[in-house]
Amino acid sequence: MLVKKAYDSWSETYDSDINLTRDLDETVTRESLKGSHFNAVLELGCGTGKNTAFLSSVSAKVWAVDFSEGMLSKAREKAEARNVIFSLADVTKPWPFSENVFDLILVNLVLEHVEDLNFIFSEAARVLKRGGTFFVCELHPFRQYQGKKARFERGGNRIEIKAHVHDISGFLLAAKSNGLNLRDLREWRHEKDQSGLPRLISFRFEK
Template identity: 35%
Template sequence: MKPRIFLDVEAAYDRWADSYDALDNPMVYAATAALERQLERFAGKSVAELGCGTGRNLAALSRAGAAVLWGCDLSARMLEKANHAAPGATLVQHDITRPLPVETGRFDAALVSLAYEHVARLDEPAAELARILRPGGFALILEIHPFMTLSGKGAHFPDGDREIHMPSHPHSFSDWLTALRHADLTVTGCTEWRGRDFGPDAPPKLRERYADTPFLVEWVVSR
């Protein structure tokens, strides 16, 4: 077993940036596949991605016809990658646990993918997500399933002969529902993705180890 190194979220993602899109990461694969099934909803919309990482999702949203793209991320190195992946997007280095630097009701839609895992409390981020959406807007949230985080699983990656870990906070379904309700966000869809739901092209670890285990949770919420 590789020795574990624990870093804060910003330092970990700065180090992960160069290999993030190249690694065979089942969770990233699952979130990407789930997003692909929802992309047409973003066509013609002004869209914010909170925790945009390397910009892979922003690039997909652009290809799907999103009209305006804005993204933020804590990691400067991730944003360097995002600048190349989605050159038409406005990008800001920002911590999503703090008030977002955009006006109220600016966006038609928002995406949060594999970012709330690193947030200790969901209340304030959910309220900010609601604030930046116009009335009638929607958000897609893709996150590691509570079954995974509550059993001690969390984001990590290999770095040479070491394994890098970072803060990962488990959120139960009651945590999610309470935070979304307090933010006046209405849940219009909730899907629990299992390994076998992603078909034969999914990474073997996802198909075999987590075939019948809820692996990813997908929330669709409306303002």
């Protein structure tokens, strides 16, 4: 099943399914960005808007994009903040934004579905202001090496969504090649899963 189609289908239950990875990412995002304030934020692959309301509370304006109409319509239904603009966009295609606009770009649980990290980092470097932050939080490569992928259940069937494995060095190389400097790297476990491999990895890059 195509990634976009899979997320259109998952959108019906994405928020209500049991999903420690989704929940941990929400905690990580709040933990990592609390106390900061931003003028212009770009959220890539916003999904059902799990992080968008929080972002709208720490920024003057948020642009939230996703290529799944199903996910985006759930995000729009929930949105109460007036400072958020949702739009349909494929982040693997040239981004419809000018250079040096955003002081924060954020991507959560999306890049496993994107083969070419370099394209994402080059577009992020282009549209970020100098001094701006690119925050990335993704399924930890250790879990990817075990074959873990985003997945959900439909009609009794498990649907695994096509994913690309990205090594830690892949993120670091894509950043370095595009002039983004690593400021922070963290590995995260869910409180219900403390003894397993780290579930998420987050990076904070700066232009």
